[in-house]
Amino acid sequence: MATPLEKAHKDPESMKARILAVACRIFGEYGFHGTTTRMIAQEVGIDISTLHYHWGEKKDLYEAVILDINKDLGQKLIDVEKIIHGLPLSERMAIAIDTMTDYFFARPEISNIMLFRYIAKTRDNVDLRVPEFTADIARSMGLTRKSPHHTPPRAMLEVLAVMNAIHNFISGENFFRPMVNLEREEYIKTVKETLKFVLIPAFVQREGET
Amino acid sequence: MATPLEKAHKDPESMKARILAVACRIFGEYGFHGTTTRMIAQEVGIDISTLHYHWGEKKDLYEAVILDINKDLGQKLIDVEKIIHGLPLSERMAIAIDTMTDYFFARPEISNIMLFRYIAKTRDNVDLRVPEFTADIARSMGLTRKSPHHTPPRAMLEVLAVMNAIHNFISGENFFRPMVNLEREEYIKTVKETLKFVLIPAFVQREGET
């Protein structure tokens, strides 16, 4: 039997879920050390002790955030994979880039948290076993044909290059958009064009060579 | 007449310069809020008051770090530009990617700090007018031929895509290298190959079309 707390976790209106959602956003903006439990509590409109009551230590909440966005991201990747399955490579990539870019722009916390995990150390080590999708994406992109059950380093890095290129434009919006002086919609559109222009030709060209 | 402190700033053995170098590394690893003045002082082997004596507030030191790496990066870009000037596009890009990747791997703090600035907010706003090189790189890559005195948004984003792709692999080394299970040297080599493979064809192909 699920405890009330466990049930509450599923209900997006529940306090526990509301805290998680806000924590996700704030951690994404300021990083682990840049975020204080008080910032999150204030944004939710509650006392910090309520926050600690639901999630325990700050580190625990942060881990919950990571697991949460990872679950969401994994589901999204499965959805996209279904849509693009069977299409020619150039279309597969174009649709995947469009779809994932829209998704990340709608939930920039995800890109933020992913990048923070990649580049930032944490004083109190928040190391946590989280499912990694890079190898799956490599398979989905057809980069593992020669060795279906093993993902070569080169294929992994190619996937990371693509994914991170997307993340960067989402997480860097506050910095880049003033640089290029575009409205939000126009920025998103140009980002998509740029990503497709830069990322697709290499893969299509290689495919044609075989 | 330069004060002793000003003179010291130039001497890399001086206390002020030693603090700056360590601060650069630590801020790069942990970000602004993840870094404490005590961490820096301890790494240098001095008291925090000595650190404050030379650099004032934490924020001032951080700004000094940003200005310092920016100056260095600007000089490096000028050097590279000289080397690749006049070569065909594909060679220009290959050499630039190789050279810049080596440079950032040798000084990962630069990639770290750049990415931190792009993606992370700071509670106490550290906003600071720093020269931006994106437009210059766009010019150097020949992306502004149609409008030599204005850099279109699209060209800016293309440059950012290229530069950030490099930064990501350097800053993400701690995260990515265990994923692909490569020794450092092998990782660097594969990163370079991957970057050149992913980034060059798009630009070369477009050039051929005109």
Next chain:
DNA sequence: GTTTGCTTCCATCAAATGATGGAGAGAGTA
């Protein structure tokens, strides 16, 4: 109405953190 269990807030604490004043060490100079 009373009891029970879950949730929330107030008051408070201990540790971490940014920052400073002032004493002392040391080198150079008169």
Next chain:
DNA sequence: TACTCTCTCCATCATTTGATGGAAGCAAAC
């Protein structure tokens, strides 16, 4: 020697921050 100037450290402070105990609120169960 006495003086000055620069640099460094020790002691200390005020604030921020993560965290907790306990009282109060509140709804459902008895």
